Amino acid sequence: MKTRLTELLNIEYPVIQASMAWITDAVLAAAVSEAGGLGTIGPNAGFKTVTSDVHETGERLREQIRKCKSLTDKPFAVNYVVGVPGWDREYSDRCIEVGIEEGAPVAVVSQGSPLVYTRRLKESGIRIIQVCSTVRHAVKSEEAGVDAVIVSGTEGGGHSGFDQLTTLCLVPQAVDAIELPVVAGGGIVDARGMMAALALGAEGVYMGTRFMATRECPAHDNVKQALLEATDTSTIALRHGSSVPARNDEAVDRGFVEERRGSVRLIYTDFLKRIMADSAGGVPAYEALAAGRDGEAKSDSYRTVAAFVEGKVQENTITASQASGLIRDVPTCAELIERLVRDASPIVERLEGMV
Ligand SMILES: Cc1cc2nc3c(=O)[nH]c(=O)nc-3n(C[C@H](O)[C@H](O)[C@H](O)COP(=O)(O)O)c2cc1C
Structure with a gap:
């Protein structure tokens, strides 16, 4: 081609x-x-x-x-x-x-x-x-x-x-x-x-x-398995970075990233459902996720390693495509x-x- x-x-x-x-x-x-x-x-x-x-x-x-x-x-x-x-x-x-x-x-x-x-x-x-x-x-x-x-x-x-x-x-x-x-x-x-x-x-x-x-x-086999089990409705886009205004051109010009004020697409696991239910009406779900369920703050990197490297997909989030259902x-x-x-x-x- x-x-x-x-x-x-x-x-x-x-x-x-x-x-x-x-x-x-x-x-x-x-x-x-x-x-x-x-x-x-x-x-x-x-x-x-x-x-x-x-x-x-x-x-x-x-x-x-x-x-x-x-x-x-x-x-x-x-x-x-x-x-x-x-x-x-x-x-x-x-x-x-x-x-x-x-x-x-x-x-x-x-x-x-x-x-x-x-x-x-x-x-x-x-x-x-x-x-x-x-x-x-x-x-x-x-x-x-x-x-x-x-x-x-x-x-x-x-x-x-x-x-x-x-x-x-x-x-x-x-x-x-x-x-x-x-x-x-x-x-x-x-x-x-x-x-x-x-x-x-x-x-x-x-x-x-x-x-x-x-x-x-x-990626851990548990993650690959989650993809194989995915359907058309298995992912959701979670909004995050709400502290930065959604359309701030000055921020963009200074090098702030659009993505930080955007969303992250995640597999809608039972873990994520619980986080979202816990945070309903209060702290935005993504911030609640960062704070951790036990109150111990976990950075994106720690959560990513836990899920993608160690395979702890039940207690962490997996980001994946809306098209995962085709895999x-x-x-x-x-x-x-x-x-x-x-x-x-x-x-x-x-x-x-x-x-
Ligand atoms: C698990 C995962 C990790 C990602 N990490 C990064 C990253 O570190 N840097 C980046 O620019 N994009 C990252 N992305 C986005 C991808 O580079 C790419 O834009 C996206 O996967 C394309 O959509 P698709 O998943 O439907 O193929 C990541 C995506 C996934 C699924």
């Missing part, structure tokens, strides 16, 4: 494995790249413990980049989460430094302004793909000089933009607004989703949850990508027969 994205990244298929904190490690990223897509190493991937040491975080990333290079000579990406100025940004700054030092060829930059890292990455010869959740952010990214834009709809797992735009509506509007290749993310798990995204004008797809249910993904097996990355490509042709033939 050939699009401007495959040309830009020198990959065979227009399929990018999305970054998922803790669970998109060098092994997964290399498997995707070897299969002809673009693998992405995510924040903290490959490790099982939370660290608040900025230097250690950077060295962990260095180890993963080197490991990925030892497993494939194909291009791969590293996800840099821009985050908010201060403590959060120190981590991102260190990861950017390490990524540049190690020559990680592609940067997927998310959750923040494209003005923060674009120039530095560009000067280092790194291809930059910016993750956006609105057309405004996509335009701003193009102006900042990135090479391609991922627009990700609210169907997707993880944090999504505060405007709750769906992939179906966001992709064509972004395609109309910018010249750069647009990559569609959010709710894409099979060839139907991929071809629909291409029909909307996208030149590639960005798939997270589907790659969680692959053999190479280090019915746990193939290898190569099988998954081969299936995406193989299933694409009958879709084209079927559509050709209609017009």
